[in-house]
Amino acid sequence: MPRGKAVSRSPATGYDDGMNVRLISLATILATALFAPAVTADPLLDVGKGDVGVQADNLEVDVATGTAVLTGKVVLSKGEMTVKCPRFDLKFDSTPHVRWAKGSGGVVADVRGVHGEAPEVELDMVKQILEMRGGVKLSRGQGWIQAEKATIELATAKVTATQVKGSIPVPKP
Numbered sequence: 001m002p003r004g005k006a007v008s009r010s011p012a013t014g015y016d017d018g019m020n021v022r023l024i025s026l027a028t029i030l031a032t033a034l035f036a037p038a039v040t041a042d043p044l045l046d047v048g049k050g051d052v053g054v055q056a057d058n059l060e061v062d063v064a065t066g067t068a069v070l071t072g073k074v075v076l077s078k079g080e081m082t083v084k085c086p087r088f089d090l091k092f093d094s095t096p097h098v099r100w101a102k103g104s105g106g107v108v109a110d111v112r113g114v115h116g117e118a119p120e121v122e123l124d125m126v127k128q129i130l131e132m133r134g135g136v137k138l139s140r141g142q143g144w145i146q147a148e149k150a151t152i153e154l155a156t157a158k159v160t161a162t163q164v165k166g167s168i169p170v171p172k173p
Contacts, residue, residue, distance in 0.1 A: 052098045052125070053077040056088070066092050076101060076123070081130070081154060083109045083121060098125050107132065112157035115139050116150065128154040136161070142169040 057072020068090040076083045086105035092098050100123065107121040111130060119134035129151060132138075136150040138159060145166030152159050 050078070066094070066096070068092065074103070076103075078125075081109070081111045083107060083123065083130070085121065100124055100126075109152075111152050111154060113140055114152060114157050114159060116152070118150070130154060138166075143167060 053076065054070065055073070055075040056070035057074075059068060059070050061068045070088040070090065071086065074085055074088045076088060083101075083103055085103035085107040087103065089102045089104075090098055091100040103121040103123070104119070107116075107118050109116045109118075109121060109130060109132065116132050116136060116138045118132035118136040120132070122131045122133070123129075124131075131149065131151045133149045136147045138145050138147070138150055138161070143166070145161060145164050145168075147161035147165075148163040150159055150161040
C-alpha cells in the first residue's frame with residue numbers, strides 16, 4: 001500500500017475495509033458449503049418423510065464404527081411403519097442417517113395395515129425393505145399367513161413370503 005494514503009480500519013477487527021470484505025466473502029462461502037442442505041433425490045420407496053423415531057431403555061453408540069445397540073423396550077418408527085422388539089442393532093452413516101437395523105428377541109411390526117410377528121427382523125432403510133425371519137405370522141384384516149420368511153416393501157406394503165400356509169377370506173355370495 002502506498003505511503004501517506006489514509007486507510008479506513010474497522011474498530012471491531014482492526015483490519016482495513018478491503019480485508020473485511022474478503023473475510024466476509026470467505027465466511028459466506030464457507031457457511032454456504034458447510035451448512036447448505038445436501039442435495040439428494042427422494043427415495044423411490046418411502047414409508048414417510050422425516051427421521052426414524054427411536055425409543056429404548058438403553059443405548060450404546062460407537063461413533064467411530066457407525067453402530068449403535070438399543071435394548072429394553074425398543075421402538076423404531078418412520079411414517080406408517082412401527083417396529084418393536086427387545087434389541088435393535090443399528091448401522092448409520094456419518095450424516096448420521098440410519099442405513100440398516102436388525103431387531104431380535106421377538107419382533108412386532110406394523111406397516112401400512114400389515115401386522116407381523118417374528119423372532120427377528122432386518123430393516124434396510126436404503127432399499128426400504130423390511131424382512132422378517134424365523135417363523136413369521138402376518139395378518140391384515142381377517143386374512144393371515146404363517147411363513148418361514150416374509151419381506152415387506154415399505155412403499156407399497158407388497159409382501160413376499162416363503163413356506164406359506166394361512167387363511168385368506170373370500171366374500172360371501
